[in-house]
Amino acid sequence: NAGVTQTPKFQVLKTGQSMTLQCAQDMNHEYMSWYRQDPGMGLRLIHYSVGAGITDQGEVPNGYNVSRSTTEDFPLRLLSAAPSQTSVYFCASSYPDGVGYTFGSGTRLTVV
Amino acid sequence: GENVEQHPSTLSVQEGDSAVIKCTYSDSASNYFPWYKQELGKRPQLIIDIRSNVGEKKDQRIAVTLNKTAKHFSLHITETQPEDSAVYFCAASNSGGYQKVTFGTGTKLQVIP
Numbered sequence: 054n055a056g057v058t059q060t061p062k063f064q065v066l067k068t069g070q071s072m073t074l075q076c077a078q079d080m081n082h083e084y085m086s087w088y089r090q091d092p093g094m095g096l097r098l099i100h101y102s103v104g105a106g107i108t109d110q111g112e113v114p115n116g117y118n119v120s121r122s123t124t125e126d127f128p129l130r131l132l133s134a135a136p137s138q139t140s141v142y143f144c145a146s147s148y149p150d151g152v153g154y155t156f157g158s159g160t161r162l163t164v165v
Numbered sequence: 166g167e168n169v170e171q172h173p174s175t176l177s178v179q180e181g182d183s184a185v186i187k188c189t190y191s192d193s194a195s196n197y198f199p200w201y202k203q204e205l206g207k208r209p210q211l212i213i214d215i216r217s218n219v220g221e222k223k224d225q226r227i228a229v230t231l232n233k234t235a236k237h238f239s240l241h242i243t244e245t246q247p248e249d250s251a252v253y254f255c256a257a258s259n260s261g262g263y264q265k266v267t268f269g270t271g272t273k274l275q276v277i278p
Contacts, residue, residue, distance in 0.1 A: 086265065095254065095270040096209070111265070143208060147266075150258075154199060154266055156208040 055079055059144050059157035066134040066164045074129040074160050076144030084147045085127040089113065089140040096143065102127055103149065134164045167192040169257050171269030178245050179277050186272045188255035189237040195257040198238050199266070200229060203252045213240070245276045
């Protein structure tokens with residue numbers, strides 16, 4: 054039981070490049086979400102999904118896309134990286150009622 | 166939507182003293198209130214949670230209290246130790262459906278040896 058697995062752990066991108074942050078969970082959680090965390094700030098919700106085929110926007114969705122083709126995977130795509138997207142990204146999952154919310158280890162992204 | 170406010174943003178205590186972090190929420194439908202601890206460079210981890218049908222819950226040196234009428238809940242850490250130094254986040258959600266978890270802005274706790 055690996056929990057929530059995020060890859061990569063570190064990434065440096067050039068402005069304008071695109072990439073996908075991977076997130077996978079093996080707990081059969083229906084609810085998955087992506088957060089970004091900037092220095093001195095809390096966790097801001099980017100996108101979330103309540104099940105396969107269903108996604109919705111959080112408070113800071115611009116510049117990011119998601120899809121949920123399986124229960125296990127919830128990748129986050131950066132369409133055209135910008136320096137403002139330099140941040141630590143966390144994926145999290147839980148049962149539908151939010152109980153047992155589990156975070157991945159994070160991806161530290163730098164856009165130059 | 167739900168809005169969670171958390172205070173203070175920073176807190177310094179002497180080792181052995183108690184620490185209290187307070188949160189308020191706006192949505193009266195919220196009924197599940199977890200607390201997370203995030204050590205430097207690590208992921209947030211759940212340390213304690215409380216449901217709305219309970220007024221207080223304890224786990225060793227950690228306790229959480231909930232006042233549904235006033236829409237506020239608090240984290241109490243007694244006999245603080247240096248390893249309690251971290252950022253603490255409160256959160257609120259409605260566990261009755263597919264409701265996203267809303268986090269507070271975090272409290273950086275420093276325990277001074």
